[in-house]
Amino acid sequence: MKLGLYIHIPFCRQKCLYCDFPSYDNLTHLYQDYIDALCREIAEQKSRFSGWVVDTVYIGGGTPTVLPGELLGRLFASLTATFSLEPAVEITVEANPGTVNLPLLKALRSWGVNRLSFGVQTFVPRLLPLLGRVHTAEQGIEAVELARAAGFDNINLDLMYGLPEQRQADVADSLSRATELGVPHLSVYGLKVEDGTPFAVSHAAGKLALPDETEEEAMYDFAAAFLRQAGYCRYEVSNYCLPGYECRHNLKYWHYQPFLGLGAAAYSFVDGVRWANTPHVTEYIQAQRKGALAIQEREVLDRQTQIAEFIFLALRTAAGLDSGIFQERFGISFWDAYRATIDTLAQRGLVERCGNRLRLTDLGMKFGNIVFSSFLPDKA
């Protein structure tokens, strides 16, 4: 059995103004204790997952590369001592420009890391401080150059559109920089103003100069057309890559395959059960010290929920939903069970049938939420 591993590092140098991820700044004093706790949690998985082969590892955050190399080295030693890693395992580490240097990147490479994901967001210098990002545009370019010098070719950049004071020309500028750098993978996300963030407060006070809906839609269309022209294949709603550079770990989520999450706030999904660790770093550390579980929520997913999740995750991918896999997994015909929903969505130009698959059209990619919500148990 194949397993994906997600390891959460909940630390950042500074909290970005739009971010509601479980990540914290000013916790340098907890780095050592956190890695001790994480290594303990990893070691505890040995018996339960002894028959599994790990084919993807994703170390995300937060900003894993704020940790000193020595602590990251301990983390990798713990992973390899506990899990059986496939020889061709994909190991991704998230990083932010300004938190990497050549020795650290070379060390990551020597520990088996073969994919890096940099949170660049934009290459336009005037926009970065508006987001509360700690790095400069030059550091974004430098991060890619350092990664290459350390031996990485599988590199992702996260980019955002719909930012305060961003114009379409800024989106064009960032996409040009990214493609000129030749990185093989780009994740392109629209900004969402999340509750509880400084952006939400500014937005409520009318102080956030966001592009309007039409401008944001134009940025979205521009990015999709630009990247297609540049030879990038869109393989998921927000993800583009050169041939062969799909992120195998993220494909696991969209293919509804099992993954184990370790660390504070990490989610897991194994055998139809989903659970999440506490997002509170000190609570997580204390639980591991006591040898107790750090699980905060646990849900056994009923069949209807699993079917709905399988459908909307599969439809996020450009390849779409494979009705053969659906039938094998759930024992019913996808086409028979959802005929009316599919017909309605197809008439609206949002989905199309292609052989044994149902997939989003270009319009459906843009308005994916309409499609996904149509398959929820009370709607379909």
Ligand code: SF4
């Ligand atoms: S670097 Fe990433 S995880 Fe950290 S605060 Fe910024 S957006 Fe959030």
